[in-house]
Amino acid sequence: MNSFVAVLRKDLMLEVRGGQSTVALGALSLLVLVVLVFAFNPGGGEQGAEAAAGALWVALVFSGMLGATRAVSAENENGCIRALLMSPLDRAALYAAKLAAAFIFMTVAEAASIILMVLFFNLEFDARVMRLVPAVLLGALGFAALATLLAGISSRLRGGDLVLPLLAVPMFVPALIAGVKASASALGGAPFGELAVWLKVLVAFDVMFVAAGYLLFEHVAGEE
Amino acid sequence: MNDRAVRLGLGLVTLALMLVALYMVFVYVPTEADQGIVQRIFYFHVPCAWVAFASFALVAIAGIFYLWLGQQVWDDLGYAAAETGMVFCTLVLVTGSIWAKPIWGAWWTWDSRLTTTLILWLLYGGYLMLRAMAGDSEQGARFGAVVGIVAAIDVPIVIVSVRLWRTIHPAVLVTRQGGHGLEDPRMVATLLVSLAAFTALFIWILCLRFVTLRMHTRLGALARTLALAEAAAHD
Amino acid sequence: MTAALIEARSLGKSFGPTPVLRDVNLSVGAGRGAAVIGANGAGKSTLIRLLAGLSAPTLGAALLFGEPARSLRPASRRRVGLLSHQSFVYPNLTARENLEFYATLYGVEDARAVATEWLERVALGAAAEARVRGFSRGMEQRLALARAMLARPDVLLLDEPFAALDADGAALAAALVGETMARGCAVLASAHSAGAFEEMGFAVLILSRGRLVRVEPPVARQSAARPPLARQVS
Numbered sequence: 001m002n003s004f005v006a007v008l009r010k011d012l013m014l015e016v017r018g019g020q021s022t023v024a025l026g027a028l029s030l031l032v033l034v035v036l037v038f039a040f041n042p043g044g045g046e047q048g049a050e051a052a053a054g055a056l057w058v059a060l061v062f063s064g065m066l067g068a069t070r071a072v073s074a075e076n077e078n079g080c081i082r083a084l085l086m087s088p089l090d091r092a093a094l095y096a097a098k099l100a101a102a103f104i105f106m107t108v109a110e111a112a113s114i115i116l117m118v119l120f121f122n123l124e125f126d127a128r129v130m131r132l133v134p135a136v137l138l139g140a141l142g143f144a145a146l147a148t149l150l151a152g153i154s155s156r157l158r159g160g161d162l163v164l165p166l167l168a169v170p171m172f173v174p175a176l177i178a179g180v181k182a183s184a185s186a187l188g189g190a191p192f193g194e195l196a197v198w199l200k201v202l203v204a205f206d207v208m209f210v211a212a213g214y215l216l217f218e219h220v221a222g223e224e
Numbered sequence: 225m226n227d228r229a230v231r232l233g234l235g236l237v238t239l240a241l242m243l244v245a246l247y248m249v250f251v252y253v254p255t256e257a258d259q260g261i262v263q264r265i266f267y268f269h270v271p272c273a274w275v276a277f278a279s280f281a282l283v284a285i286a287g288i289f290y291l292w293l294g295q296q297v298w299d300d301l302g303y304a305a306a307e308t309g310m311v312f313c314t315l316v317l318v319t320g321s322i323w324a325k326p327i328w329g330a331w332w333t334w335d336s337r338l339t340t341t342l343i344l345w346l347l348y349g350g351y352l353m354l355r356a357m358a359g360d361s362e363q364g365a366r367f368g369a370v371v372g373i374v375a376a377i378d379v380p381i382v383i384v385s386v387r388l389w390r391t392i393h394p395a396v397l398v399t400r401q402g403g404h405g406l407e408d409p410r411m412v413a414t415l416l417v418s419l420a421a422f423t424a425l426f427i428w429i430l431c432l433r434f435v436t437l438r439m440h441t442r443l444g445a446l447a448r449t450l451a452l453a454e455a456a457a458h459d
Numbered sequence: 460m461t462a463a464l465i466e467a468r469s470l471g472k473s474f475g476p477t478p479v480l481r482d483v484n485l486s487v488g489a490g491r492g493a494a495v496i497g498a499n500g501a502g503k504s505t506l507i508r509l510l511a512g513l514s515a516p517t518l519g520a521a522l523l524f525g526e527p528a529r530s531l532r533p534a535s536r537r538r539v540g541l542l543s544h545q546s547f548v549y550p551n552l553t554a555r556e557n558l559e560f561y562a563t564l565y566g567v568e569d570a571r572a573v574a575t576e577w578l579e580r581v582a583l584g585a586a587a588e589a590r591v592r593g594f595s596r597g598m599e600q601r602l603a604l605a606r607a608m609l610a611r612p613d614v615l616l617l618d619e620p621f622a623a624l625d626a627d628g629a630a631l632a633a634a635l636v637g638e639t640m641a642r643g644c645a646v647l648a649s650a651h652s653a654g655a656f657e658e659m660g661f662a663v664l665i666l667s668r669g670r671l672v673r674v675e676p677p678v679a680r681q682s683a684a685r686p687p688l689a690r691q692v693s
Contacts, residue, residue, distance in 0.1 A: 006563040010549070010556075017551045017590075079545030082513055083606070086541055087564045088533040149374065153367045157357050166353055167371060170346035171378045174385035181389070201385050208377055216370045219291050360475070362515065447476035448517065455478050459670065 003089045007097035012104070014074060021070045025109035028066055029059040030116055037120050052121035053132070053183035056113055057176060060139060063109045064102075065164055068147030071102040073155045081221075091218035095148065099213065102144040110136050128187050131195065135182035138202035142175045143168070145209040152220035175205045227435055234431055238424040245414075245421035253414040262326045267414055269319040271422035272312045273341060277379070279309025279426065280344060283351070284376030287369030299365035300437035302372055303355060308430045310348040312422075316341050336383075336390040343382050347375040360444070463488050464524055464614050464645035465510060471518035472505055479505050481669045482519070485647075487662075489613070492636070492646040492677070494656035497666035503649035504544065506666070507618045510647065511541050523614055537565055540612035542620050546603040550592040554583050554602050557591060558609060565610035577605040582631060596623040604632055608639060615639060617648040621655060633659055 015021055033055055042051035075081035084094060114136065118125055147168050154160035182198035249267045256263040286302030289295075320338050321331050332338070351371050358364030463486035470483040480502045487493045497503050508514045509521040512528035521528040524535050531539070541547075548557045555574050562570035578587045581601040591599060600623040607615065615636070621629045637659055640646055648656060653663045657678055665673040 002566075003564055006560060010552070010560050013556070014549060014551050019551070077550060078548055079543065080547050080549060082543070082545070083541070083547035083561070084564075086511060086513065086536060086539065087561070088536045088566065089564050090533065146374075149370070153354070153370065156363065156367075157354075159357060163350070163354050163357060167347070167350040167375075170343045170350065171375060173343050174378070174381045177385045177389045197388065201381070201388065205381055208381065209374075212374050212377060216291075216373065219366050219370050222366070444476070448473045448478070451473065451476045452471070452478050452481060455481060455668065459668075 001093075004093040004097050004100075007084075007089070007094060008100050011071065011074065011097065011101040015101075015105070019070070019074070021067060021105050022108045024070070025063040025067050025105055026112045029063045029109050029113040032059040032062050033113065033116050033120055042121055048121050048123070049187035050184045052117050052123060053180050053187055055121070056117050056132075056136070056183060057139070057180050059113045059117075060106070060110060060136070060143065060179075061169065061172065061176070063113070064106050064140065064143040064147055065168060067105040067109070068098075068102045068144060068151040069155065069161070069164060071098050071105065072148060072151040076155065085221060091221050092214050094221065095152075095213055095217035098152075099144050099148045099210070102148050103141055106140040106144055107137065110140055123187065128189055131186035131192065132183040134199060135179050135186065135195065135202060138199065138206055139175050139179040142202065142206040142209055143172055145206065145213045146171055149209075149213040149217060149220060152217060156220075175202055178202045178205070231428070231431055231435065234424070234428040238421070238428045241417070241421035241424045245418045248414040248417050253410050254408055256411075259327055262323060265319050265323045267418040268422075269316060269323060270415065271419045272315040272319065273337070274419060275422055275426045276309050276313035276316055276341065276344060279305050279312065279430075280348070280376055280379065283309065283372040287372035290365060290369045291373075296365070296441050297438065299369065300441060301434055302368060303365075304430055304433035304437055306348060306351050306355075306368075306372070308426060308433055310345075310352060311429070312426060313341065313345045313348055317345060334390070336387045339386045339390075340379075340383050343386075344379065347378070351375065360440075462525065463522075465493075465616075465647050466522040466525070467506070467510065467519070468522065469519035470506070470509060470516055470521055472502075472509060472514070473517045479669050480509070483666075483669075483671055485664060485671065485674075487645040487647055489643045489645055490640050492640055492648070492656065492659060492661035493664055494653055494661040495647065495649045495664045495666050495671075496651070496653045496656075497649070498651070501666045502669045503666055504618055507541075507543070507616050507647070507649055511539070511543075511616050537610060538613040540607035540610065540615045542603055542607045542615075542617045544618055544622075546591075546599045547606060548591050548599065548602055551590060553588050553590055554578060554594075555587045557602065558605060561606050562609055567610055573609055577609045580635065581605045582627075597625055597628050600624055601628055601631070604635065608635060611642075612639070613644050615644050615646045617646065619650055620648055621650065629655065 036051075036055040036058060040051045040055070042048040075084060085091075114129065114132075117123070118129060123129065147164065150164050150168050154164040157163060178198040178201035182195045182202070185194050185198070245267075249264050253264070253267070255261055282305040283302045286298045286305060290298035290302060317338070320341070324333050325331055351368060354371055355364055355368050358367055465485075465487040467483045467485045470480060471478065472480040483506060485493060495503050495506060505514070509516055510523065510528055512521070512523070512531055515529050523531060523539060526532065526535055548554075549560075552560070555578060558574035558577055559570045562573050567573050575587070578584050581604060583598060583601060583605070586594070586598060591602065594602065604620065607617075617636070620632055620636070624632060633655060636646060636648075646661075648661070650656065657663060660677045662677045663675040664671050665675075
């Protein structure tokens, strides 16, 4: 537990010291949302809500990939990853710390995205927006779990930055479907009950991928 | 075990089953009332789908054994299964498309089964690209095993979520009914024979590919031994 | 005969078909030192990496404490220190933060005090609160050395330890290494030339094209208590 806290704390310290990850993620989310506004030219009402939900999740996926890549490749400077692997640090604890860091970065970026989404898609800051927060948090956790594991692979390969989106996107589809549906319902004013089935899918997704990452990360992190 | 004899045997069995299946699909089975002749594609489409999904499970199982036991043979099996499965997965999408066009007038429908197969196809593609990028190394084998396992546990949840997506929100185009509701026993028989034929085809191709990969592994080991002997001779 | 802490048995490594290390046999016991000397490309770094467990052998075995280096138990990993070409320190953290972080990972009691102690020992006391990004190569190397040694390892692997150090830094490093050996640590180092190591009483192993071609036992030390080099530092 000590090691997990130490690694996470170190990552957060590095971030605060000018890691610029949260800024980069926020900027990327902003740009994605801008592009999608021009792409969909949404009106108000239900169509606007659906477009807004979709845009939010597109931003989540793109910023998530960046976040996970950065959280993992922060260890490549000066070869620190090797030092971590040689230390008594449990591989699973390393995964948990990287996952937590990626999740925190993503959450900050998501908060910014939600605000921007409300502004760009002409929505209101009301209970409907609050109701999509659980879906977004669950989605961010699931994506962080998935992407951290895959980033462990892609950061080791030359030209590997193609591998991460190539694998992460199809794998994320179930959570993406559930997340967009839940968000669109929430923004459309649906009561919490309607969101329940989608949230259950998200929870199942999260449980499976956090467990899988936890068990498999050691095979990814070992040196050649 | 005589590799050649096994491969030849499998090949002959496959050929026999395929000939029977082709006869049944094109001659024996009656034309379906609603969809006409095009419906016969169903007898290719479904077996390919079964093979594609089964192959994917095989990739994951091989991956688990590779990570557990560390023996290269498991990785060779997994890689062979991925390549072979990819071919059949592509066939599912192509036959699905050919089937869709005359029936619904569109080259693609987002119905739950085709969508799930598309995701599977993307996962296969990702796996193969990863292996290509990682090259011929132990690292590539390990990464492949991890991805194979994670992707395989993803598939059930993809199936569930896509089905929910398609039922709770009505499909834009008509949902395909095919697959069940085969009234005529001749249709059932044809489907079963076709399943057997395509499974045999899959196993035969898988074996061919697997044997090739095994040879490649052995060649690598020989090259290493040779290089060591050469270096020793120069000392 | 003491059990070897560092051991290579018929160790071989090939990248694809190309052999980089061939049939390497060595063993280093507690309190002993061995220096692997060779030209660039002889395989020194690969040997260190195999012994550190960062890479898997193609043939033979690399052992630390009798266990395969690749799959050490966490309790054993705590007892190994590595100094490599890469410094393993985070540029955006201060020297102190780096040492405290690694001290925590290695389960060192009172990480803060230990970090302070080692910063003094490698003459970085003044730069303790400065970010590593601004350090000179020599300073970074000294910090890396402190990082490798602060958990009081029983095995120390040093890949060209004197490379980035000036005369003072080198003397400091030699003194610290001599000190760990005196308390029972086994040390394996790699370098281009044997001079400094011979003075420290190391056995010298010549590595050429992946093979150990010559082994020279350690020169008998004049004084067992104080390594010769320490006399020059004061």
